Amino acid sequence: MKPETTPSSSPTAISTVGLARNFGRTEAVKGVTFSVAEGEVFGFLGPNGAGKTTTISLLCTLLTPSAGEATVAGHDIRSKRTEVRRSIGLVFQDPTLDEYLTAIQNLRFHAYAYGMPKRIRDERIFELLNLMELWDRRNSSVREFSGGMKRRLEIARGLLHHPRILFLDEPTLGLDPQTRHRIWEYVLDLRRRESLTIFLTTHYMDEAENCDRIAIIDEGEIVALDRPEVLKDSLGGDVVTLRVEDGEAAVAELFARYELSAVAEDESVRFKLPRAEEFLPGLLRSFAGRIESVTVRRPNLDDVFLSLTGRSIRDDRPATNQQLRRYLNTPGMKSQLN
């Protein structure tokens, strides 16, 4: 598969050429080249330790590259650090709120640090806290917040100064599925409202599905880069299984009508095709009354990762350990354990 490194239209929000970073002898990022268009949701998908966070840290000027070049919002990440910092918002993987302060104090600190004028600041805080459904809790200490509330507050803070690009490092790590889902609703809603570019890292497959394009990263290298559907289609499409009375007849009919080469197995018929969901309604109509059941298994991005690297993203033990460590490090947990 030839990686599609440049998006076709629209101006560029992020662009890197051979960006690399070593820690001693370890090459965390081994020269990645990609670009992200303005308004795009771009995801880095890969197991823990693949170099996702290091890449974000390089783009956000928290680390200096060992080699390569990158521009963020048109500014060089080495020579125009302040300009880069001004144009980006960041939500880190680990919490970065001051828990002794209230929600609104955390946001005000951020507004002061970015030099926002008072009138815009107050309006924006009101708008974002409402959007994240935290306005009622604005004067509570962040200590009292749940994990999901803290993450929402961090997202609000990351967006406060009207950044052009929002970086989300594992935005939903350690959150329950319901909260994850809601965070995604906010993010996609924000992207529509503010024509924001979003760069995120994740090792959740379903999360990566929300991206316009995904770079699959493994051991510091991009092994594939494209739209999620294209990546999955590259494996040959969905697997559709039909339960029918007469398998042989169905195979013949499928070939005659749609030129599909299906295989009959006992009382079922199996075939692969790209984007089965668009095809199935027509198929069901023409086979009306003769199909007992239909199952469609989509190849997921884990299948893509597996076919590219021979390993599964979900195999990553460090992820579990890391989550456990985060969990144990939350102040409330220490006391609960004793």
Added chain:
Amino acid sequence: MATPITAPLARERGRHARQALRGIWVIAYRELLRFSRERSRLASTLGMPIIFMVVFSEGLKRQIGTLAVGVDFVKFMYPGIIAMSVFINAIFSGLSVVWDREIGFLKEVLVSPLNRSGVVLGKALGASVIALFQALVMLALAPLFGVPLSLRIVLELIPIVIVLSFSLAGFGLLIGSRMRSQQGFQVLVQMVVLPLTFLAGVFFPVNNVPRWMEIVSKLNPLTYGVDAIRRIFLAGEISASARASSHPIIGVTVLGHTTTTIEDVALVGLLGAALLIGAIFSFNRHT
């Protein structure tokens, strides 16, 4: 025709300066906000020096009594305790950096457009304001310990406390910029800062101790800080004959020269400026 070349440069410099200034006040503002929201810290800040004062002065005043004509032990120790609490509060600015690193908040600061020098100076300013606040609380309690106060004392104390706390904050921040854990910082405080504080003449005059201790004390910059504060309180009370004694209780005698207040403050201030510059470099490099 030099204008077209220098104007953008000057604008750039101006922006840097504004950025640094914003860093100073934003960071100092947050230090103070936090200080005011952490009741336990507020209580310990106020409680500790009072406990020291009460326990030591009550415990030792009968044993020691008068050190010089008109100067009893309590009057001697009181300025030392003020100096000590200024040191400890200022050094804690370094702990605050380590703490911010541990809770992750430091990243929020580092990825913002605030420049690093402003962040370091803001931490120092925040710590200085807290140290000054503590010194003023101690000052308000002076009558309880029978220490006479005057407007002159208050007016002289404020600038000296500011110089001392900025200097000690420089020391704290230099360490804090490299330390990764609070435990590490605490150990360092116990191993280095407490001994230096005890050897700085807080509890006894450094001019009349065993030779080895005298040498260590006079090499210890904190000694000059303690002396500067003590002079404000005692300068008027000590007779010329007591000053001229071979073991004066104020002033630090080095190679036959007894320091003045100005010399004390200048020495600590210059060292402090060097430490702050070092802290800024270290912070730039290690973050």
